[in-house]
Amino acid sequence: MLFRSLVLPGALAPHIVQAQAYPAKRIRLIVPVAAGSATDILARIVAQKMTEQWGQQVVVDNRVGAGSVVGAMLGAQALADGYTLTMMTSSMAINPALRANIPYDLIRDFAPIANLAMTPQTIAAFPGAEFKTLKEFVAAARDKPGMINFATQTTGSTSHLSLELFRTAAGIRVNHVPFKAGTESHTQTIGGAVPILFDTIPALLPHIRSNRLRGLGIAVTQRSPFAPEVPTIAEAGYPGFEAVGWIGIAAPAQTTVAILDKLNSEMQRILKQPDVKEKFDTLAITATGGTRLCCAGSIHTYTNTPAMTTTASSIRADNILCCLQRSIHQPKPSRAPIHSRVHNLNPPPRKHRLKQHQTPSTRRNSRRP
Numbered sequence: 001m002l003f004r005s006l007v008l009p010g011a012l013a014p015h016i017v018q019a020q021a022y023p024a025k026r027i028r029l030i031v032p033v034a035a036g037s038a039t040d041i042l043a044r045i046v047a048q049k050m051t052e053q054w055g056q057q058v059v060v061d062n063r064v065g066a067g068s069v070v071g072a073m074l075g076a077q078a079l080a081d082g083y084t085l086t087m088m089t090s091s092m093a094i095n096p097a098l099r100a101n102i103p104y105d106l107i108r109d110f111a112p113i114a115n116l117a118m119t120p121q122t123i124a125a126f127p128g129a130e131f132k133t134l135k136e137f138v139a140a141a142r143d144k145p146g147m148i149n150f151a152t153q154t155t156g157s158t159s160h161l162s163l164e165l166f167r168t169a170a171g172i173r174v175n176h177v178p179f180k181a182g183t184e185s186h187t188q189t190i191g192g193a194v195p196i197l198f199d200t201i202p203a204l205l206p207h208i209r210s211n212r213l214r215g216l217g218i219a220v221t222q223r224s225p226f227a228p229e230v231p232t233i234a235e236a237g238y239p240g241f242e243a244v245g246w247i248g249i250a251a252p253a254q255t256t257v258a259i260l261d262k263l264n265s266e267m268q269r270i271l272k273q274p275d276v277k278e279k280f281d282t283l284a285i286t287a288t289g290g291t292r293l294c295c296a297g298s299i300h301t302y303t304n305t306p307a308m309t310t311t312a313s314s315i316r317a318d319n320i321l322c323c324l325q326r327s328i329h330q331p332k333p334s335r336a337p338i339h340s341r342v343h344n345l346n347p348p349p350r351k352h353r354l355k356q357h358q359t360p361s362t363r364r365n366s367r368r369p
Contacts, residue, residue: 032071034181076109093302112295114267141172151185151197162243219243226284
């Protein structure tokens with residue numbers, strides 16, 4: 001919901017002056033996901049172009065943890081002066097349905113600046129895996145329920161939610177293997193430790209082009225112009241299946257409208273530059289852009305998408321159930337002395353030690369009268 005406030009003409013003047021002088025110092029761009037991800041790649045392109053245009057350094061600050069919660073919290077708590085911006089992702093919008101007591105509210109604590117890109121999720125496999133197509137993978141997963149490892153980028157990420165959506169659509173059961181970063185899941189899948197994974201097409205395309213991974217299916221209704229050789233998941237028998245990540249940029253709430261408008265104009269300028277378009281095509285990133293209102297609409301859409309929020313809630317329930325099961329079946333700790341159960345604890349004082357082959361009774365008898 002948008003609110004309009006009436007202000008006197010004189011009250012608006014300081015904000016206009018502030019926007020004209022902006023930026024007067026270095027800008028921090030928080031990226032709540034790991035380096036090498038599609039969001040990180042896009043953030044570095046934007047930061048470089050802003051630095052070149054404004055003559056003030058824009059520093060990318062990767063703050064990873066808790067499924068983007070750490071970075072989002074830092075962005076929400078920053079000063080609303082335009083010098084701390086945050087890359088926004090679809091996982092940030094879904095987090096409230098996935099985790100309890102989220103320390104930020106995407107609508108209340110952030111002022112939208114612009115949509116930047118859409119990144120379709122893609123299934124890719126180790127070239128030496130037993131399955132060569134998505135249909136063969138589904139058949140293998142049905143033959144061996146819960147036995148095939150499936151990698152994603154952290155629990156609760158967009159890739160994890162995409163996996164759960166596909167698992168439900170295909171009626172299969174796999175063993176989810178979350179990694180702290182997408183690059184880790186790539187390395188393990190390329191090496192054959194994990195046979196299959198879900199991630200964005202921009203992150204996976206270099207590996208697919210170099211034949212280190214085999215693209216099995218992209219989660220959009222039509223084949224991507226960036227990877228036309230990769231079939232859609234719909235072609236494998238799941239019509240209408242879509243799982244597309246969203247990337248935007250925002251400032252802390254209460255940032256002045258003049259600064260927000262200036263930042264939005266800068267994002268539109270960057271996205272229209274020919275060299276940026278060329279980079280996006282090379283990286284398989286689909287640029288979006290648009291007004292601040294469009295960005296606010298994307299936040300609302302991803303926060304309230306029934307399929308995503310229902311899937312996130314089921315993941316949260318599954319995690320709670322797993323924790324309860326572990327606590328019920330957890331073996332009771334040993335009753336050994338505390339100093340033998342804790343590492344790096346100083347040994348007992350010397351006066352309590354016994355010499356080798358000496359019992360407490362022989363020790364007392366050996367003392368001098």
